[in-house]
Amino acid sequence: MSTKAKKLVSICTLCVLLVCMVIPTAFATENAAEQKNGISNFSFEDAMQPQRVGYGYNKFNLYGSNLYLNVNNSAHPGTVQSGDAIIVWSDVGTAPDQKWFVQDFDDRSCYIRSGIYLDYAFNINHIENKCTLMLDPEANITNGKNDSLVMFYTAGDNTVVINLRDWPSYSLTNSIPTPGYTSYWTVNPSRYVSSAW
Numbered sequence: 334m335s336t337k338a339k340k341l342v343s344i345c346t347l348c349v350l351l352v353c354m355v356i357p358t359a360f361a362t363e364n365a366a367e368q369k370n371g372i373s374n375f376s377f378e379d380a381m382q383p384q385r386v387g388y389g390y391n392k393f394n395l396y397g398s399n400l401y402l403n404v405n406n407s408a409h410p411g412t413v414q415s416g417d418a419i420i421v422w423s424d425v426g427t428a429p430d431q432k433w434f435v436q437d438f439d440d441r442s443c444y445i446r447s448g449i450y451l452d453y454a455f456n457i458n459h460i461e462n463k464c465t466l467m468l469d470p471e472a473n474i475t476n477g478k479n480d481s482l483v484m485f486y487t488a489g490d491n492t493v494v495i496n497l498r499d500w501p502s503y504s505l506t507n508s509i510p511t512p513g514y515t516s517y518w519t520v521n522p523s524r525y526v527s528s529a530w
Contacts, residue, residue, distance in 0.1 A: 390432040390448050395421050396492045398510040401431045404447055404466060405515070413449045419464040419516045421507050442482045442498040444470050454481045455505075457497055457518045464505055464516040 393402040403422035406413050425431055432448025444454040447466055456467035457480045467473045470481030478499035486494040495505040503518035 390434055392424075392431050393433060395507055395510055399423060400507075400510055400512060401425075402433065402516065403431050404449065405513075406430065406449070411449070413447050413453050413466050415453070415466060415468045416458070417453075417466045419455065419466070420513055421510065421516065422512050438482055442484050444481055445483055445495070446470075455483060455495075456481045457500060457503060462503070462518045464518055 395401070398421070400421035401424055403420050403425070404413055405418045405420045422431070429448040434446040434448055434451055436444045436446055436451075436454075438444060447453040453466040453468055454470035456465050456470060456473055457463075458465045459475060459480070467481060470479070473480045480497070480499070482498040483505075484496050484498050484501075486496060488494045497503045497518060500518070502520050504520075505516055506519050507514055507516045508519075
């Protein structure tokens with residue numbers, strides 16, 4: 334190899350090393366600026382460390398309570414159907430009614446799928462803004478917007494806000510922390526879902 338070729342290889346190697354050192358710093362600066370401006374937008378892995386219930390499943394606690402997100406399937410126990418409401422309920426241990434599988438869609442959004450039957454995911458029922466389950470969330474579109482994709486935001490105090498990706502002003506909330514009350518997608522949420530650190 335000629336001297337010129339050796340110098341070129343050395344310069345290229347140095348450039349690659351510099352790029353590898355600069356990129357992580359740029360992302361760290363971006364995240365720090367985001368955090369200074371209020372609620373930060375993180376991927377699921379960064380924002381939440383919920384209680385693990387088996388591999389890949391999560392439980393979501395209503396902040397400041399001993400209640401968890403639960404599917405209301407009392408009319409057909411052991412199964413789920415489109416339109417089943419997401420309610421809050423006391424801890425039922427490892428029962429699948431409170432198990433939720435978070436499936437990444439892209440680097441910022443995901444589906445929250447039922448632990449009973451993974452084809453069903455959180456959804457907004459636009460008539461009442463209830464949080465319900467819907468079959469085939471990928472095809473659940475209103476006015477060109479997906480009704481099931483969610484994003485996670487941190488809001489302080491180990492609290493995570495779940496927003497609809499395509500309807501970003503709507504956050505998941507339950508204003509009446511009593512077992513059996515339905516969770517809604519609201520513009521001004523009063524009680525957020527908490528991670529269980």
